[in-house]
Amino acid sequence: MKRILVVYYSRSGHTEFVARQIAARCHADLERIEDRHSRQGVLGYLRSVVEAVLGLRPPIERLRRRPADYDLVIVGTPVWCWNVASPLRTWLQRHRSALTNVAVFCTCGGSGHAKVLDDLEALCGQRALARLVMTERAVGQCQRDPALHRFMLELKRVSSVSVSLPPAQDQATA
Numbered sequence: 001m002k003r004i005l006v007v008y009y010s011r012s013g014h015t016e017f018v019a020r021q022i023a024a025r026c027h028a029d030l031e032r033i034e035d036r037h038s039r040q041g042v043l044g045y046l047r048s049v050v051e052a053v054l055g056l057r058p059p060i061e062r063l064r065r066r067p068a069d070y071d072l073v074i075v076g077t078p079v080w081c082w083n084v085a086s087p088l089r090t091w092l093q094r095h096r097s098a099l100t101n102v103a104v105f106c107t108c109g110g111s112g113h114a115k116v117l118d119d120l121e122a123l124c125g126q127r128a129l130a131r132l133v134m135t136e137r138a139v140g141q142c143q144r145d146p147a148l149h150r151f152m153l154e155l156k157r158v159s160s161v162s163v164s165l166p167p168a169q170d171q172a173t174a
């Protein structure tokens with residue numbers, strides 16, 4: 001069985017929610033990137049804007065999982081000012097050389113997502129096996145979202161990942 005890691009950054013929970021759904025469907029390990037300094041409040045928001053626009057790489061906590069131990073790493077970020085969230089940028093810069101196969105996803109208000117997925121691929125140094133966008137309005141219902149379903153099926157098709165899908169969806173696409 002392939003070893004899969006879902007690694008993500010999430011400031012307010014949307015990306016985390018989607019990451020958990022993905023990990024549950026492909027039996028993956030889950031790793032959340034943690035800031036060293038708080039991003040709450042207006043100052044935290046402004047710092048996020050500045051770091052995203054300038055492409056900065058802030059300090060992050062050391063993570064438990066080693067991406068080199070995995071056959072596939074699924075990387076997720078919120079969209080920040082049409083850019084990758086800066087803490088994920090830090091993680092990718094450190095671990096890019098250890099990534100064998102990647103898939104990418106992002107959550108957003110509704111703009112900048114295509115550029116961010118392209119940027120994620122560039123930061124990973126390779127094309128993604130599958131890409132997913134989830135708007136923040138759709139996050140709560142993403143379990144039933146056809147886009148998530150297609151993302152999982154694409155991973156299964158291109159990399160033989162073992163995927164569990166809800167029975168109704170399995171039948172719908174059989």
Ligand SMILES: Cc1cc2nc3c(=O)[nH]c(=O)nc-3n(C[C@H](O)[C@H](O)[C@H](O)COP(=O)(O)O)c2cc1C
Nearest residue numbers: 010011012013014015078079081082108109110111
């Ligand atoms: C600093 C900042 C910048 C953002 N910029 C964008 C943006 O350019 N386009 C967009 O659609 N959403 C933008 N958003 C909204 C987030 O992408 C969206 O709420 C996302 O789902 C948050 O994910 P999280 O809850 O995992 O942090 C921004 C949010 C923040 C905090």
